[in-house]
Amino acid sequence: MKISFHGAAGEVTGSCILIETEKAKFLVDCGMFQGSKFASEENLADFKFKPEEINFLILTHAHADHCGRLPKLYKDGFRGKIYSTSATRDLAEIILIDSAKIIAEEAKEHGIMPLFETNDVYDVMTCFWPVNYDEDFKITPEISIKLRDAGHILGSASIECAITENGQQKKIVFSGDIGNPPAPIVRDPESIDGADLVVVESTYGGRTHEPGEERVQKLRQVIMKSIGEGGNLLIPVFALERSQELIYELNYLSESRQIPKVPVFMDGPLAIEAIEIYKKYTNLFDEESRERIKSGDDIFNFTGLTYTRTVAQSKEINNVPSPKVILAGGGMINGGRMIHHLKRNLSDERNHLLFISYQAQGTLGRRLLEGAKKVYINNEEFAVHAQVSAIGAYSSHADQPKLMHWLSQIKQPIPGKILLDHGEKECLLALQQGIKKELKINSEIVEYGKFYEV
Ligand SMILES: [Zn+2]
Numbered sequence: 001m002k003i004s005f006h007g008a009a010g011e012v013t014g015s016c017i018l019i020e021t022e023k024a025k026f027l028v029d030c031g032m033f034q035g036s037k038f039a040s041e042e043n044l045a046d047f048k049f050k051p052e053e054i055n056f057l058i059l060t061h062a063h064a065d066h067c068g069r070l071p072k073l074y075k076d077g078f079r080g081k082i083y084s085t086s087a088t089r090d091l092a093e094i095i096l097i098d099s100a101k102i103i104a105e106e107a108k109e110h111g112i113m114p115l116f117e118t119n120d121v122y123d124v125m126t127c128f129w130p131v132n133y134d135e136d137f138k139i140t141p142e143i144s145i146k147l148r149d150a151g152h153i154l155g156s157a158s159i160e161c162a163i164t165e166n167g168q169q170k171k172i173v174f175s176g177d178i179g180n181p182p183a184p185i186v187r188d189p190e191s192i193d194g195a196d197l198v199v200v201e202s203t204y205g206g207r208t209h210e211p212g213e214e215r216v217q218k219l220r221q222v223i224m225k226s227i228g229e230g231g232n233l234l235i236p237v238f239a240l241e242r243s244q245e246l247i248y249e250l251n252y253l254s255e256s257r258q259i260p261k262v263p264v265f266m267d268g269p270l271a272i273e274a275i276e277i278y279k280k281y282t283n284l285f286d287e288e289s290r291e292r293i294k295s296g297d298d299i300f301n302f303t304g305l306t307y308t309r310t311v312a313q314s315k316e317i318n319n320v321p322s323p324k325v326i327l328a329g330g331g332m333i334n335g336g337r338m339i340h341h342l343k344r345n346l347s348d349e350r351n352h353l354l355f356i357s358y359q360a361q362g363t364l365g366r367r368l369l370e371g372a373k374k375v376y377i378n379n380e381e382f383a384v385h386a387q388v389s390a391i392g393a394y395s396s397h398a399d400q401p402k403l404m405h406w407l408s409q410i411k412q413p414i415p416g417k418i419l420l421d422h423g424e425k426e427c428l429l430a431l432q433q434g435i436k437k438e439l440k441i442n443s444e445i446v447e448y449g450k451f452y453e454v
Contacts, residue, residue: 001165002451006048007031008422009448012203013065014042015422017174018049022165024140027057028174032068032099043069043115048449052077056139059084060176061156062091063240068099071120074127083139085147086130087155087281091240094273096121133157151179151189152396153241154278160192170454175200178398178406182212184245187286189398194412197454202423203397205431215393216249222354222389223259227323231350236338236365238331241396242357243271244278246327247300248289254302265317267308267328267337275300318344332363343377351386356394404434418443419452
């Protein structure tokens with residue numbers, strides 16, 4: 001069989017892996033390339049394979065860099081089934097509908113054809129077929145899969161794929177994105193017994209995160225400082241996982257009386273929609289979260305918390321006196337309602353801006369995190385007097401020690417080879433070094449479009 005990579009090769013977005021066996025062609029993920037614009041040339045370009053020839057697709061999780069090109073795939077001729085957990089299906093639907101809206105606005109602004117439209121999203125959603133974690137699932141007589149909890153976001157999975165060719169069975173494992181335990185809500189990543197070949201993500205393959213246990217106390221310190229100074233605390237959040245984790249931890253701090261009562265706003269319709277989906281799948285939560293729910297705690301609600309869905313509700317936040325805490329998207333402040341809150345709060349030294357997630361090069365978030373003293377928002381200049389800080393431990397990606405640990409548990413058999421994708425150059429090289437030194441397994445950094453024989 002042959003494996004080729006049509007995204008996330010030497011970069012972190014656009015995940016799309018093509019597997020060609022004797023009798024079938026299938027994909028693992030079909031993600032969006034995420035640069036400065038959705039309508040980038042990479043997203044608009046034709047696939048290097050024929051979508052109508054793809055028999056089926058397996059989706060690891062609902063982040064746009066893994067599912068974002070699914071509607072385009074359907075539009076271009078794909079009619080196979082898409083296998084994923086039910087939670088991934090539900091989250092992918094709201095993510096793709098939201099993407100379609102943003103794409104429509106950008107296409108109008110730039111006078112170009114949209115990558116896909118809402119109708120394409122509804123069409124591709126009919127292809128989904130649910131698969132439970134840890135269940136042996138036969139797709140064809142020669143190909144069966146088992147989804148393992150990857151502990152990254154709700155519903156996320158690593159894929160164990162058993163393929164028989166010429167009477168010989170080979171096991172290929174696709175890591176998907178691996179979580180960063182211990183994390184609130186999601187379970188720890190499940191271990192994999194064995195594999196002939198592993199394809200592993202490398203997002204933080206060259207980093208070591210600060211210990212996760214300390215993050216909630218760091219969060220508490222920032223909140224206390226902000227309240228003590230009578231200012232507003234702004235936290236840019238991604239709609240999936242980070243928003244839910246933060247509400248979960250604020251609920252804990254509030255109900256255990258570690259922070260005083262203060263108005264908290266979750267200002268983002270997509271994050272709020274995602275919370276409704278999370279509530280459907282409490283059976284997938286980790287033990288601690290399930291225990292808290294069992295004891296009668298509504299983990300996504302506490303005194304002082306307000307969910308603001310509409311623009312009018314969002315504007316009302318301005319009239320609430322300080323101190324207050326505002327959670328809003330986008331996670332890198334490259335759009336979303338956080339922009340409006342920043343404009344009102346950046347120039348006051350009593351206010352705080354707290355980053356809890358990765359800020360990509362070129363984003364407003366990155367400039368602020370790096371200490372810019374003035375920034376331009378919608379061509380208007382703003383002086384930065386607000387206090388800026390970051391907590392790295394909220395990352396939802398495993399760091400190098402955790403990726404190495406996940407790989408080291410694969411023993412029966414030990415992989416003959418490891419392919420590294422989904423990472424920037426320095427992280428890929430660092431993880432490759434680690435694998436060579438500690439695991440003594442042959443590994444290769446994948447290249448876009450190149451074929452790997454298995
Ligand atoms: Zn992800």
